[in-house]
Amino acid sequence: MHGRVKVRTSEEEKARKERERQEKLKTFKYAMNKIQKKRKEGELDKELLELTAKVLSSNPDIYTLWNVRREILTAFRKYECDINDELQAEMSNLYDAELQLTEYCLKMNPKSYSAWHQRKWILTTRPDPDWQQELSVCNKYLKLDERNFLTWDYRRFVVSQSKPSLKDEFEFTTEKLHENFSNYSAWHYRSKILVAMYPDLKGGQLITDSPMEEIRHKQELKMVQSAAFTDPDDTSAWFYQRWLLGAVKRTCKLMACVVTPSKTTFAFSDPVVQTYITLLTRLSVNNVVINGNWVPCTGSHSDVLWIYEHNEEITSGMQIEAFFESVTGIDTIEFVEEKPLIYVGKLHVDFSLKYSGPVIDELNNQLDSCRQLLALEPDNKWTLLTTTIFLYCIDGKKYHKEIVENLQTLKTIDKLRTGYYDYLITKWSVEQQLYDDCLKNGLELKINFEHKITSLPHLQYYSYCETVDLSKQNLISCGLPSLILLPHCKKLNLENNKLTTLKGFPKLQLEELNLKGNEHLTTKEVEEFKEKRKFSVIF
Template identity: 30%
Template sequence: MESRHGRKKEQAESPEALKTREEKETVLVREYLALKDTLKEIVESNKRDNDALKVTTALLRKSPDYYTIWNVRRTILKEGFLDNASDDETANKIYTGELEFVQENLKLNPKSYWMWNHRRWCLESMSQPRWDKELAMVGKFLEMDARNFHGWDYRRYIIRQLDLKDKEAKDKVLERAQSEFDFTITKIHQNFSNYSAWHNRSTLLGKLAEDMSTEEREAIVDNEFDLVKNAIYTDPEDQSAWLYELWLIGREERSISILGAHVISFHPLEIVVAFDETVKMRNPFTVSTRVDHVAIPLEGEWKATGSDSALGSVWIFQQAPGAVYGPTVEIVIFSDDVCAVRAGSKLPAAVCYELETLNQNLDEISGRLGRLVIGQNLMYDVTKRIGPVTGPDGTLETQAVHPKHRVTSLTESGSLDDRIALLEREISAVRELVELEPDCKWPIQILSTLLSELRKTVSIHSTQAKVIDDECIELQEKLITIDPLRQERYEDRRTQLVFDRETLSIIQDSKRFPEIEYSAKQPTNLDLSMRGLTHIPISSYLLHLHTLNLDSNSITSTRFLRNLLNVRRVNLSNNLIEHLEGMQHAPSLEFLTLENNMIAKWEDVVAGFVFWGEGKLARTGGHVKVLLGNNPVVVNEGGEYVLEKRWEDVGKVGVEIQWQSEELRLAEEALLAAEDETGAVGNMVVDGTRRVSATVVEFDAGLAH
């Protein structure tokens, strides 16, 4: 009988054998603890002799991953032996002895970080290390285990040292790179599942391609695709070749996009800038006002919405008290002002926004912006100016241009058609494999990735984009079925795809490919109910919404609400939310439904409103109603009456909490209305006294009056 790893099950140990093994283990533990105590004595006594070194040797043979012992050993060697060495030859003998000691132990444990690290220390400390000898040594280890990534990492380290030694001899460096490249193909042919060999091949190919002509690069890329296909068809379940193919194809990195800028208040001036992803501000965005044709910096502060004001996708500029501005305000965001959380993404060029205030009725606009008026957009759009922008150093920063398009990770072309042709060719090949292996997850994952890359080459509002989105969603749903262990990953990816598809009306293709921005006409209502969403991927997309329906999804957090500056009504019933957060940063919120979620503790309710009084809602005298019926907190905390009293103890700040479900409340109101007409309702008798279940309470999070 075999286990799931293909190994035979061992027979259960007899009581006698088990007792013998336990006794041996007890002796080993006792010896190890004794050596450990001896080591402690050595450290405390500062002994630096042969006896101290022998103790570390014995300990490391028993536990080579105990890195503290390696540190102690190096201290003993340095202070007790190497500092007293009369010449380099004597020191090198000591280091050579250490190399032999490490090599002997590596045979027993070739995947110990600390032994490989100690070996590097020896070589880097020697006056004349034999790097060529090290290369031969690690080659033997890779013959024993070709997939030992420690050995591959050490081999790359040795090659770097040899290249540094020969940095003036470029031909020698390239010859060595070609030799290593050939070595990887040997190991790959021995075992296609050698990810370390594939990875090493990618680093070497990039170096070799630097001095190749376009024709030579295209030829070697075609050869690599043939190699990958051979590996994939041999074992489609193995990820190594698939990952190499993804590297070979490359990814078209999308730039950071500024979706738009808006004024939400003129007295004082408050400006909102929205990005399509989370960014960190490296330098404050430039805000200046023109008075008598002279640009004057406008005093104020930029903050991201939410509790972490240094990181976010929605940023707000708040004018400093007492600062004044003229008829024109200009906001300039330079490419170096922001850095993305997502690696490889950046703002391609400076963007300038202009706000003309001279011909505006600011009192009327500010009054509208300051009031929470249902059905009106409280945001005043700022005009974007496209063109060269004067940088901080006085030079003009021009718009980014894209003269060439990526075809593969190693090739470029002036025509986007070349990239499309490559993607369509690879998509066709992967489709064939999906048909042959319909339950193999890797071809499906790669197909989804390739389709996503193809989508970047077409208009996001095109029919082709919609077809691609629909197929990618279906592929994620299939992956959830055949690979349930990674269900959450596929659900999150599916959520991103569904969200992109359902929010197309909110964004438009930008003329500066591949960026995006808000469309000219923004919807005020969005229904995303029953879409299987696990989160809101880009909440800055929803900045203009008044009503958002997220009923019956799998959303676990309300944090996205912090970016919904204009939203009035949000339905989050029938989700998986366990605690409230972000609501104190939603200044226009008036109605929030959280029925049938998983909120179980009183503290998880309070957390959502702790800073409510500091927000704009309190300043404008707004009021929000929150429905929390059918959450475990009602039962866990002792029922509705207990919760009501706890809310009353907190105070008042315009937050109305309804514990009973809205559906039940409406049904009871209907019954009461029927009772008024008939005096009785079937077999049910309604008490005329105050009913706790229908009580609505108010809450204040410590706001000073």
Template identity: 60%
Template structure:
């Protein structure tokens, strides 16, 4: 009828779109073929720039075309002795092209990278314009991590006031707390803007407290949003950490030292000195785990280790603080242990703030008892305030989370293992235990801090939930003679390290292949029980 707009049927619309698609595909293929032909003939000229530009305006993510454009621009740059107006115009055109492409796809890795390349290649980049561009795109989408990454690049070049950038993250977070990128960027600025230089902590106390309060407000605004909880987790980990020597072990066969953090060979050589009867021993440090940075290092020397020797290790800590560890003879070993503690050390003002946040979490749980993020944060707050005092409560909450959040049950199990091992380790070192045996009820699923037990000759990991993925970590047990992995969940022995064992117990690992075990027995000269 006259006066009415004709509405296409579904089939007509589908056919029309298919026809348009085929026409675009035909044009695209023709353009790409022409580009490949010119590329093959090495005709790297302005015409090729125009061809690639037309294709990229339709699809900015063909990285090969951006590579071709960079190659052409490099040729022009080499042909011109100085950066003349023609080259400046080409750079400006390239920036306009990337900006157009970013309007099509603001998350185009290729377009952002090309823009970065142009600005670092040309001699007169306008960083203020780039910062304004970041502001513009973050107004469109304040959570676009590509723009935040590019902003960090721009800031690294023009170096504006850190305070201004910090305030900018505050502005964006007040607009929308659910912004992982803004929280992450804020964390990078915070440690540079407000370090605690006197106490050696990453963040000055007042600002640490302020950030904790801010993130608490964000988390309680929307308890189901994860971004603020993750930032709070980072804040809880922002404590002073130092590398320290934890245990030295000297036997007639081998000498090892273990550190709380992985260290390099150069670090060990500069900081660690073995003395026998007050005479410094020469030798070579070898990596236990075969990496550049290792927790355990083996000291190869030619000294004969007998009874009744005076053995000690000198360790030069930071700030010229020298630690002397006396090694006491225990059977055939000389063992020297440092005082250890896994309790995070916060200032009193920060501890008070953590206690307030713990009270807030407990209040929130009365209203939303099943909120997993509040439950998990409660465990971290308890652990940070006093890990030993609240240990049982922490374990109970983590067990509850394993039931309520089955998808992440393995993660909660690993936390139970890690925090339980840390508590046991402090007792074992204090009581000068000589063997490793799990003394708590919960079965372990991993082997955190195993290097602290590198001195043990007897390691009993009977009846746990260990799988074959932990086998490679056993390499730190350089003095172990008797190792029990009985009643675990091993499925293969691939990755088992070379150890000077006398006995290995593999009973009860039902999924181990008998043939593989037999081959393993033939390859090793110690008693394998299976």
């Protein structure tokens, strides 16, 4: 049998691999022990650099060893840079060697967090970084794996330091996306570049501020549609499309105000900070501006409902106005005395998204395309959800019925996300009700649509209400803290919901709380709850 290669049996191969593993482990332990000893004794020298390099060449993810190397290089830099030019040149060589080591390690593991971080540290530490070279490094690794998010992150870092042409970077993302549309990192980087190319100079205004930008918005929508239709089951393009649809003007508004002898509140469409409303909001009583202090209703730094503490005595027959300076001008809200000593002021709501005419035309074209694709693939959740989003963006009020029907269908074909679809049904249905409620007088809130709500969106718009009927819904206990946005509520009906506990129920000046029909609430907890409250609790 001479001249034939002996084939090892499985047991022989297993034993051989175990011997190799033990030999490597022995070498590794010896090296680590020596490294730890030298570090402990403060021997930060070139021998320690060599030892750590050998170990990292086999396993680049031991971040402790990268920390050791940074300690050594920092010590060298502190000593050598204070001596002469020759030693400074040697320091530069050490930095080059460190970059070479990181690149060797990245060839082994292109997703090594530690190696990428070490490279960032070197480039921000040395006095002469070559950022153009680093862009070339990014290009090389993105050719190997165009979806490596660590490489994309590193590229954003390099760009932030070197400040290359944003147009060139934008074209780079286009090139990568044409190679492979299924590239979350490229889409994400593209969104960051767009924001930088078209900055928000006026506040709340993103990509659609000029004819040139309208053209870009349309082009992006066309490109992402092409990507999404190439592979409807791939989610990366759909997510970028959702971001694009949100890139419209948003203006914070003062929506509802209440003045009573005991409390004055201001409700905003979006969270605002104290300095913002202090500068832009005024309360006038009988043509005299009232001074006071702003307190967030929820205790958050940024809040949608603010309490205005002042010393003005409130009597019947007063003329009360609120003024809020938004980016579109000064909004004036005139108060109505709904009941004796209870003054309420409301602004008409408008939840429509302010796209430009050309963008609306493009959205309508893409809506037609989505309908055609749905005819071929009626159960494709991404196409159906995008169709629904388009309907809402184009005219949520006009298409509300179809929107809700689509979301109900999505609940059946995408059961893992039923909670999300229920939330959208609740949010958009509440918006439709608000269109009517903001025009009515009165201090009551009652859900008047057939779909049961599962959450409490836009509740600050109803902060003026004294009677709130949320009975026969699907509210759960995690939503109870939101009720803090009803500071003027006296009667609250939560009958026949799905509450399981009263933990998190906020401090409200109620007179009556109805908890009947919440089968999972225990009598013991309700009795303990009653003892801590001064209002009537029905259970």
